[in-house]
Amino acid sequence: METTDSTVLAILQQRCPRCHQGPLFSHPAISTKFTEMPEHCPVCGQAYEPEPGFYWGAMYISFVFSTGIMLVIGFAVYFLLNDPDTWVYILSVAVASLLFMPFSLRYSRTLMLYLFGGVRYDSARARSGS
Numbered sequence: 001m002e003t004t005d006s007t008v009l010a011i012l013q014q015r016c017p018r019c020h021q022g023p024l025f026s027h028p029a030i031s032t033k034f035t036e037m038p039e040h041c042p043v044c045g046q047a048y049e050p051e052p053g054f055y056w057g058a059m060y061i062s063f064v065f066s067t068g069i070m071l072v073i074g075f076a077v078y079f080l081l082n083d084p085d086t087w088v089y090i091l092s093v094a095v096a097s098l099l100f101m102p103f104s105l106r107y108s109r110t111l112m113l114y115l116f117g118g119v120r121y122d123s124a125r126a127r128s129g130s
């Protein structure tokens with residue numbers, strides 16, 4: 001597995017905050033188990049849930065994502081479809097929210113762990129890979 005020193009890249013790739021190698025999720029985003037995470041990083045052993053209920057706070061982050069998606073879709077519909085009927089907005093936003101839900105949930109958990117997990121990148125761990 002390739003390693004990146006960049007925290008931004010590690011977040012985008014949903015990798016472990018300590019070694020930037022281990023994947024945070026067990027399954028692909030397009031899967032019924034898209035929120036399933038291993039208990040520990042398979043590469044460095046970092047716990048992915050620092051305390052019970054840690055990811056409840058991720059709901060607020062995913063709420064921000066959802067709001068952003070609604071605004072973007074709302075503006076896109078307005079400009080691309082030349083301000084259509086209200087139902088077109090509702091349908092577009094509903095479909096987009098459903099499509100983006102796995103991504104928004106996974107990225108909100110990833111951000112939660114990086115921002116509030118108290119885990120720092122340890123490049124020595126990344127290099128030794130154990």
Ligand SMILES: [Zn+2]
Pocket residue numbers: 016017018019020021022041042043044045046
């Ligand atoms: Zn790790």
